[in-house]
Amino acid sequence: MELDLLLIISFVLIITFSSLTQSSMGFGFAMVAMTVLPMMVGIRDANVIVSIASLIPSAYAAWIYRKGLDSNSFVSSTIAAVCTLPLGLLALKMVPADLLIRATGIAILFIAVEGLFHRKSELKEMKNIRLWSIIAGACSGILSGALSIGGPPIVAFATRQSWNPKQFKAFVALFLLIITATKVVGMTALGLVNSQVLWLSFIAIPFCFAGGKLGVWISDKIDPKTFRIIVLCMLAMISLGMIVRGSPERDAPTTQESSTTSLD
16 A cells, blocks of 8 residues: 555544543553554554554553552453463454454443443442453453454453542553553564554554553543543444444455555
8 A cells, every 4th residue: 555645644643543542541542543544554454553553552551550550350361361362363264353343342332331320339349350350351362363452351341340540541551561562472473564564653653652642631631430431432332333334354455455555
């Protein structure tokens, strides 16, 4: 895909807004970016770019909110995700992405809508937190490996805890940072990281930082109750988009088309 000025501007705006979402809500970079980038650079390159670029907002958010981390849930969910990440890469080859995205959207929509009707006092009574953290982490690992959208399951789990916004963001941001870093290492080993992808990823870095700074400023202006409602509503909207649209791969350039309009 030849990089003209309009493409560069569109790419920068997408990255900035995705990073703003990530730092203000504690999640969302990959989910926002992956709704548009596959139509610009193809599904495979979009996955790699999002994985590399999301390291910046995840690292920034994790550093800002690091003191609020719930270590017990974090360790169990992260170990589960790292173990299931290879299964996600296998699912990418065996299961149609369209089916995976629509099924995930239905599950996340149910969780989000149900969570909106839960009172905060009820969230404190949640039992088997360790078990649910493992389940959420495992699902995130699979989805991250297969579709680069590992955020929804772990976010759905985090919204059901009695954490304040900073605890929520510390948990989600550090979790996504570790999982994404692990995935980037795997992609590099598989030869998916090329000069074209690296160049676009480097372009994204300053705008990731700018969007992250703006997102942190915005998050300080939101009270805890409003924050939780925004997160759950955002999950619901994202899941609806996943159900209706399915896989963006249908709209993305094919490998052959992408090679004829590559950056090379």
